[in-house]
Structure formats: structure tokens, C-alpha cells
Amino acid sequence: xxxxxxxxxxxxxxxxxxxxxxxxxxxxxxxxxxxxxxxxxxxxxxxxxxxxxxxxxxxxxxxxxxxxxxxxxxxxxxxxxxxxxxxxxxxxxxxxxxxxxxxxxxxxxxxxxxxxxxxxxxxxxxxxxxxxxxxxxxxxxxxxxxxxxxxxxxxxxxxxxxxxxxxxxxxxxxxxxxxxxxxxxxxxxxxxxxxxxxxxxxxxxxxxxxxxxxxxxxxxxxxxxxxxxxxxxxxxxxxxxxxxxxxxxxxxxxx
Amino acid sequence: xxxxxxxxxxxxxxxxxxxxxxxxxxxxxxxxxxxxxxxxxxxxxxxxxxxxxxxxxxxxxxxxxxxxxxxxxxxxxxxxxxxxxxxxxxxxxxxxxxxxxxxxxxxxxxxxxxxxxxxxxxxxxxxxxxxxxxxxxxxxxxxxxxxxxxxxxxxxxxxxxxxxxxxxxxxxxxxxxxxxxxxxxxxxxxxxxxxxxxxxxxxxxxxxxxxxxxxxxxxxxxxxxxxxxxxxxxxxxxxxxxxxxxxxxxxxxx
Numbered sequence: 001x002x003x004x005x006x007x008x009x010x011x012x013x014x015x016x017x018x019x020x021x022x023x024x025x026x027x028x029x030x031x032x033x034x035x036x037x038x039x040x041x042x043x044x045x046x047x048x049x050x051x052x053x054x055x056x057x058x059x060x061x062x063x064x065x066x067x068x069x070x071x072x073x074x075x076x077x078x079x080x081x082x083x084x085x086x087x088x089x090x091x092x093x094x095x096x097x098x099x100x101x102x103x104x105x106x107x108x109x110x111x112x113x114x115x116x117x118x119x120x121x122x123x124x125x126x127x128x129x130x131x132x133x134x135x136x137x138x139x140x141x142x143x144x145x146x147x148x149x150x151x152x153x154x155x156x157x158x159x160x161x162x163x164x165x166x167x168x169x170x171x172x173x174x175x176x177x178x179x180x181x182x183x184x185x186x187x188x189x190x191x192x193x194x195x196x197x198x199x200x201x202x203x204x205x206x207x208x209x210x211x212x213x214x215x216x217x218x219x220x221x222x223x224x225x226x227x228x229x230x231x232x233x234x235x236x237x238x239x240x241x242x243x244x245x246x247x248x249x250x251x252x253x254x255x
Numbered sequence: 256x257x258x259x260x261x262x263x264x265x266x267x268x269x270x271x272x273x274x275x276x277x278x279x280x281x282x283x284x285x286x287x288x289x290x291x292x293x294x295x296x297x298x299x300x301x302x303x304x305x306x307x308x309x310x311x312x313x314x315x316x317x318x319x320x321x322x323x324x325x326x327x328x329x330x331x332x333x334x335x336x337x338x339x340x341x342x343x344x345x346x347x348x349x350x351x352x353x354x355x356x357x358x359x360x361x362x363x364x365x366x367x368x369x370x371x372x373x374x375x376x377x378x379x380x381x382x383x384x385x386x387x388x389x390x391x392x393x394x395x396x397x398x399x400x401x402x403x404x405x406x407x408x409x410x411x412x413x414x415x416x417x418x419x420x421x422x423x424x425x426x427x428x429x430x431x432x433x434x435x436x437x438x439x440x441x442x443x444x445x446x447x448x449x450x451x452x453x454x455x456x457x458x459x460x461x462x463x464x465x466x467x468x469x470x471x472x473x474x475x476x477x478x479x480x481x482x483x484x485x486x487x488x489x490x491x492x493x494x495x496x497x498x499x500x501x502x503x504x505x506x507x508x509x
Binding site for chain 2: 058060074079082083085087089091092093094095102103105106107134135136150154
């Protein structure tokens with residue numbers, strides 16, 4: 001992340017957030033502060049509540065207690081936040097471009113501006129040529145790219161990504177991970193990225209937050225946070241990469 | 256099972272089947288196997304149709320049937336889709352009318368004939384009313400289950416992209432996602448409408464049904480068959496045209 005990002009006011013702050021369903025607590029005491037252009041990965045064992053936390057941070061779920069704030073408001077032509085889902089969840093009845101326009105509808109943009117704003121992120125993910133296609137004619141990787149373009153089109157201050165590459169084959173996943181590294185340089189958004197893939201977390205993030213159970217029958221929480229001080233380019237080959245992955249792995253294993 | 260046959264072969268076999276059936280019918284009558292008073296000779300049907308056309312009777316009864324068919328189908332479809340979708344989207348409304356729907360649903364459209372006559376008299380409105388009842392229930396259930404089965408995933412996408420208002424969710428998620436089911440209901444309703452149209456006319460409302468009743472009372476079975484085939488042709492035409500619209504609207508599907 002950039003030095004200017006650290007000095008700017010946070011784009012997201014969560015204080016003492018607890019989550020649960022029907023009388024059971026699943027997560028408690030989660031704190032998170034996110035600065036502009038920062039990338040935080042949330043990792044943890046299956047079922048620990050990573051995706052639930054992400055939804056609470058985005059405001060799609062109300063926390064049981066605690067506060068989540070995204071100080072940025074929607075502007076006439078941008079939205080404060082947007083999301084990339086695990087499955088692309090494109091609307092099959094809309095063409096690719098129209099899917100990307102979804103978040104732009106309701107903003108004060110003309111039809112031509114909407115169209116232009118949808119084509120920009122599509123070009124960024126290399127799919128502007130397929131703008132008029134139906135989603136069913138696209139491969140899984142292409143569909144997920146459209147999902148990313150849809151989220152970028154609204155120029156969010158915070159971008160939530162919920163295991164966006166987990167449903168893809170290994171080769172496509174690797175390609176999209178690299179694309180996300182490149183994309184980070186071209187977007188202003190801060191990113192909260194949920195994944196169960198520890199290598200992916202260390203590869204992409206500035207900070208990796210490990211969720212885990214603090215004790216049996218107690219709600220899970222943040223057990224450790226790792227800073228990733230490695231250069232973003234060619235991180236996978238960096239001598240510090242594998243030891244850090246092991247540390248995060250050990251942290252999940254211990255909790 | 257039609258696998259293993261080319262399109263031309265299928266057409267050939269279908270045509271042979273139909274011609275065989277007509278031949279069997281014709282020959283059974285000519286040989287005296289079937290009494291001529293019960294069924295007409297198929298070979299006489301075209302000339303009977305021609306006479307009905309020349310007299311203008313055919314156009315008159317078809318126009319009349321079509322007018323209350325259209326009103327009934329339109330009314331039943333609009334109401335059925337509206338109420339069915341509302342039930343799926345508004346839990347309170349759904350609960351409030353659930354028992355009433357369960358009570359009224361099993362009553363066949365024709366059981367409403369007495370009330371149709373009392374309320375509207377023997378006129379086309381009564382027929383339209385009876386037709387609309389059957390069409391209503393088909394569309395009601397099709398729309399209800401289509402909207403009800405739209406997964407919560409799309410709803411969440413809509414909310415994540417600022418489309419959380421009721422109208423936005425309705426037009427951007429519920430309606431398009433449920434469109435295949437709703438259109439399926441509409442198409443079934445078009446068919447159901449033809450089934451009730453004849454019955455609704457049997458008690459004296461001018462139209463195809465009344466003409467068939469007149470003909471049968473004179474044992475003019477050839478005229479009865481002309482109008483049976485007319486209904487089949489009208490139904491097939493409506494169904495075909497609707498299928499074209501359906502295909503166009505659902506071209507996003509595979």
C-alpha cells in the first residue's frame with residue numbers, strides 16, 4: 001500500500017463486531033481498520049464465518065453488536081462499496097455489458113455514460129470484445145472477470161471479494177490472481193478479500209487476518225494478523241514467501 | 256422415442272400415421288363397420304367447411320368465440336400473474352389469502368356457470384368470466400412458484416449494487432428471473448382458455464360451442480367435426496405465435 005494511503009482517513013472501520021444466528025454467536029470482537037488502496041485478506045478454517053464477516057462489513061448483514069462504518073457515501077456517479085461473489089452470479093437474462101451496468105443504474109449517469117463506464121472495466125479485465133454476449137456463452141473464468149468488472153464499474157472506495165477464485169480451475173485461478181495484482185495498481189479501491197487459500201492471501205494482500213476459534217464452544221475471532229512486507233511483483237518467488245505462508249498455516253492450525 | 260430418425264423420416268411417419276387414421280375412418284364408414292349416423296365421412300369435411308365459410312357462419316362464430324376468449328384470457332392472465340407474484344413477494348398477503356386460495360382452487364371453472372348467468376346474464380361477459388377463472392389459477396400458481404423459487408443469490412447481488420428498493424428488485428430480479436415460469440403459465444393458460452371456451456358457450460352464448468350444440472341436435476356430425484378442427488387449428492396457431500414470442504423473450508437461455 002502507498003504511504004499516502006496510510007495517512008488518509010480510513011475507508012472502513014469495524015469495532016468490536018459480533019455476529020451470530022438465532023441465539024448462537026459465531027464471531028466476536030472483530031476489529032478492522034482499512035485505509036485507501038489497502039488490501040486485507042481474511043483467512044480461516046471452513047465454517048469459521050469468513051463470508052459472514054465480509055457481509056457484515058459490507059452492510060448486507062446486521063452485526064449483533066459492534067459497529068461497522070464506511071465513511072464514504074455514494075456520489076452521483078460512484079458507490080461507496082461493491083462486491084465480487086464466490087460464484088459470479090451474473091444475471092443470465094442480461095448481456096455482459098448490461099450486467100456490468102447494474103451498479104451504475106440509479107446513479108446520475110446518462111445511458112451513454114453508463115455504457116462507457118461499463119466498457120472501461122470490461123477492457124481492464126480483457127473482455128470488452130465480449131460485451132454483447134450472453135453470460136452463458138462465457139467460460140467460468142470469463143464470467144468471474146465480468147463479476148470483477150461489474151464491481152469495479154461503480155468505482156468503489158471499498159471492494160469486497162468473497163473467495164472469488166475458489167470455483168475456478170488452477171490455471172485460471174493463477175491467471176486471475178496475477179490480473180488482480182495488476183489491477184490493484186489501477187484502482188483506488190481498498191480491498192477486503194476472503195479466501196481459504198493461504199498462498200493466495202499472502203500472494204495478494206498487505207495484511208492477512210486469521211480467524212479462528214479461541215476456545216471450544218466460544219465464538220471465533222481474529223487470532224492473529226500478519227503484515228506482508230514483500231514486494232508485490234513476483235512475490236511467489238521471494239525467499240520470504242514460503243516461510244510466511246507456513247506461519248499463517250501454523251496460526252490457523254493452532255486455533 | 257424419435258431418436259435415430261432424420262427429420263424427413265419423422266415427418267414422413269407422422270404424415271403416414273395421420274393419413275392411415277383418416278383412411279381407416281373413411282373405409283370403416285364406407286364398409287359399414289361404423290354407422291354413418293354416429294360419425295361423418297372425413298372426405299365430406301372440406302365441403303362442409305366451405306359451406307360454413309360461404310354462409311359467413313364460420314367467421315361469425317369464430318369472431319364471437321375469439322372475442323370472449325381474448326377478454327377471458329387477458330383478464331385471467333393479468334390477475335393471475337399479479338396475485339401470484341404478490342403472494343410470492345409479500346409474506347403477509349400470502350398468509351392472508353392462503354386458505355381462501357385453497358378453498359377456491361379446487362372449484363372447476365364450469366361450476367361457476369350458475370353464478371356467471373346470475374351475475375352477467377346469458378351474454379359474452381359470462382363466458383369471458385368463466386374462461387378467466389381457469390386461466391387465472393394456472394397463471395397464479397405458475398407465477399407464484401416461479402417467483403418463489405428465485406434464489407436469494409440474485410437478490411443479494413441486487414442489494415450489493417444499490418438496487419434494494421422494492422420496485423428495482425421487482426423489475427431487475429424477480430420478473431426477469433421468474434420469466435421462464437411466468438411465460439410457461441401464460442402458454443398453459445392459452446390452452447386452458449380454449450378448453451373452457453366451448454363449455455362456456457354451451458348454455459347459449461353465441462360462438463363455436465353454441466354452433467356445435469345446434470349441429471349436434473340436428474345430428475349434423477360433419478359440422479361438429481368442422482368446429483372441432485377449427486378449435487384445434489386456432490389453438491395451434493395461438494400456441495405457435497406465443498412460442499415465437501416466448502423464444503424471443505427467453506433468448507438468453509440455452
